[in-house]
Amino acid sequence: MPSPLPHPHADTPIRRLTRGDLVPCANLCEDRGWPRDEHRWALLLSAGSGYGIDDPEGKGLMASCVMTSYGQGLAAIGMLLVAERYARQGIARRLMHQVIETAGETSLSLYATPAGRPLYEELGFEAVGRAARISGRFRPTGASGDSAFAASGVTVRPAAAEDLRAMLRLDAEVFGADRTHLLARLPAFADHLRVAEDEGGLVGYAALWPSDGVHVVGPLIARNTVTAMALVDSLAQATDRPLRADIDARHEELLNRLKECGLQPAGSGTTVMAYRSPDLPGDWTRRFAPLTVATG
Secondary structure, three states, X not given: OOOOOOOOOOOOOEEEEOXXXXXXXXXXXXXXXXXXXXXXXXXXXXXXXXXXXXXOOOOOEEEEEEEEEEEOOEEEEEEEEEXXXXXXXXXXXXXXXXXXXXXXXXXXXXXXXXXXXHHHHHOOOEEEEEEEEEEEOOOOOOOOOHHHHHOOOOEEEEOOHHHHHHHHXXXXXXXXXXXXXXXXXXXXXXXXXEEEEEOOEEEEEEEEEEEOOEEEEEEEEEOOHHHHHHHHHHHHOOOOOOEEEEEEOOOHHHHHHHHHOXXXXXXXXXXXXXXXXXXXXXXXHHEEEOOOOOOO
């Protein structure tokens, strides 16, 4: 790991964040022009480990970061934020050094914005993929209707409590790590949760959760593009809000189909980066979208 560089506020302690920090975390997001997303922060601080630096002037948080550990030597980093008034003072670098040191030998992954990527590269992270953000009003087409999916033998329905065990098995196989502590919170976190199945059992699942006036599709785990579209179509029918999703850019067919249904590129997307392990575990061909870019 690169040696830390000198920086201001070196004596300001880094502390663990708790659910009592929901409002300061949301305020920090708002300060940087992000949605407040207290709902998402509640999930992150319950399932992951949050780290923060208090503003020495008593104005909430100076900086934040969350690490979500999955076992099997894997963890995800997200929500690295520094208040605008403290930007470009080395604080993000200091916080990342702390998180990397805390992670020990664990392999790390994250979704980097264009602004954040140079720092992560300095710290030793490597680009291993890309996610394309799309959003908009979903308009069903002939290729996305129920009749199109019926021919594939896939049935999509609302998830039930008894589906959770099968969802966890499928997710562990596709993601490459056990995410029980995160996904067990999904039924309460999501507004809508769907599963896809055929005669052999569960072949996909997806959730829809609220964020700043839109509904986010994630996670999206599916056997193939047809199944992924069936899940998105079912979720879209359950809401009158616009949809947003961060789709693995390698799934070009899904992206094209979603664009045909009215979703359009939003922003420049993010770069998937890894530390210590350039080959992320799991099966990307069935992993279409993360729960959130903060957790992978």
